Amino acid sequence: MKRFPVSIPGVTVYAPDAAEVRSWLNLHPRLIAGTGHRPNKFPKRSATRLPELTTRFLRDNPQWQKYDPMGLYDPRGWAAAVVFAAGWLAGRKVDAVIAGGAIGWDQILAEAALMLGLPLLIAIPFQTQDSMWPRHVREVWLAQLRRADRVVCVTDVHDILTPGARSTRDLDPQGMKDAMDRRNKFMTVHLHRHMDVLPDLFVVALHDGSSGGTGNCVRDCRAAKLPMTSVYADFLAELCPTTTARAKTPPAAPVPLFSPEPAGIRGFQGEYRWLSNFWRLSRPVKLSGIEFWTVEAAYQAAKTLDLDDRRHLATLDPGDAKRYGRTVKMRPDWDSIKLDVMTQLTRHKFRDPALRTRLLSTGTLQITEENTWGDTFWGVSRGKGQNHLGQILMALRHEIANEQQAQ
Numbered sequence: 001m002k003r004f005p006v007s008i009p010g011v012t013v014y015a016p017d018a019a020e021v022r023s024w025l026n027l028h029p030r031l032i033a034g035t036g037h038r039p040n041k042f043p044k045r046s047a048t049r050l051p052e053l054t055t056r057f058l059r060d061n062p063q064w065q066k067y068d069p070m071g072l073y074d075p076r077g078w079a080a081a082v083v084f085a086a087g088w089l090a091g092r093k094v095d096a097v098i099a100g101g102a103i104g105w106d107q108i109l110a111e112a113a114l115m116l117g118l119p120l121l122i123a124i125p126f127q128t129q130d131s132m133w134p135r136h137v138r139e140v141w142l143a144q145l146r147r148a149d150r151v152v153c154v155t156d157v158h159d160i161l162t163p164g165a166r167s168t169r170d171l172d173p174q175g176m177k178d179a180m181d182r183r184n185k186f187m188t189v190h191l192h193r194h195m196d197v198l199p200d201l202f203v204v205a206l207h208d209g210s211s212g213g214t215g216n217c218v219r220d221c222r223a224a225k226l227p228m229t230s231v232y233a234d235f236l237a238e239l240c241p242t243t244t245a246r247a248k249t250p251p252a253a254p255v256p257l258f259s260p261e262p263a264g265i266r267g268f269q270g271e272y273r274w275l276s277n278f279w280r281l282s283r284p285v286k287l288s289g290i291e292f293w294t295v296e297a298a299y300q301a302a303k304t305l306d307l308d309d310r311r312h313l314a315t316l317d318p319g320d321a322k323r324y325g326r327t328v329k330m331r332p333d334w335d336s337i338k339l340d341v342m343t344q345l346t347r348h349k350f351r352d353p354a355l356r357t358r359l360l361s362t363g364t365l366q367i368t369e370e371n372t373w374g375d376t377f378w379g380v381s382r383g384k385g386q387n388h389l390g391q392i393l394m395a396l397r398h399e400i401a402n403e404q405q406a407q
């Protein structure tokens, strides 16, 4: 098949599982991911409190007016929508935003994030997502991709070209749909379930209740029990106070964005990343003579007596080791020894004098391995869990403090 050059000028595009993406996610534990309608599902401009259109392109182009009835891409429509999105984001404890790059709400949310100076990741379905849009929308797209911290592309456009395609505009409709679906899943349920690094992800949807792209994404998020709210009713209330337009679903009950903060250390992110089992050790720990550079990889290796699996685990980064550990043949007594294994590995990790000092400097703070991936054994997820890793760390801290006092 013919290969087309598809780079986006001035933009570095990453694969979803790239290390640069993971490290960005690591840096920003409280994330908002946005999904929402294209302009054709926004209310008519006459239903809003916006004045006459100012852009000639929009005024003189009935076909485009049909697609963008609100005049969202007219400067005043754009500004009103972006101010609404920024107002919603502002004041919420959000570290960063993930947006989809699509025409409509996706771009509005991205613009609001940029306006507020919030770090932004844009996830695009394929490299030529913009190819069907008019020039002014393509300009917004490109400018936002250039200003975003990270751009993730989930599908190579070559995989969705029609047979015998003559350009990258010749796209298979089902392929495009699948790519958009993949993009939505990447930025919501995939991150929520599989990115062990993420402590908190909240979805904000501009959804009028209809089926379609946004509807599909909202359905997936609901099925995954991902915390989510729709801001459509608020959007109508602000922009169309006297309108007859109504959200097809009632406004969502107010939801606390992220779980309330208990005192102490909750989650091993940011300044407390070193508490995580994913932290690289200053000296490797040995198991069957094999060297492991993270507690995670060593712990996963301890699950099995198979030496080939252990050797392989020693070569993996902690995230991959965690996943691989789910596939190994477990030693029969694993359940009875795993707490002890984790305690010994944690002890080894904190033989490092710098880490000992850091652990002691947390004083008497409660240490909770809070997570959103449902680990209620080692941590606490959605308010529930035994927090064994936190307990081990606190017991070790107590032990080190006693040792120091005795010296």
Ligand SMILES: Nc1nc(O)c(N)c(N[C@@H]2O[C@H](COP(=O)(O)O)[C@@H](O)[C@H]2O)n1
Pocket (backbone or CB within 6 Å): 035, 036, 037, 038, 039, 041, 100, 102, 103, 106, 177, 180, 181, 182, 184, 211, 212, 213, 214, 215, 216, 217
């Ligand atoms: N998951 C999915 N399936 C489709 O068939 C799609 N067209 C999309 N598109 C994305 O959904 C948003 C727009 O949704 P509306 O159809 O306007 O409700 C936007 O993010 C598109 O990229 N997604």
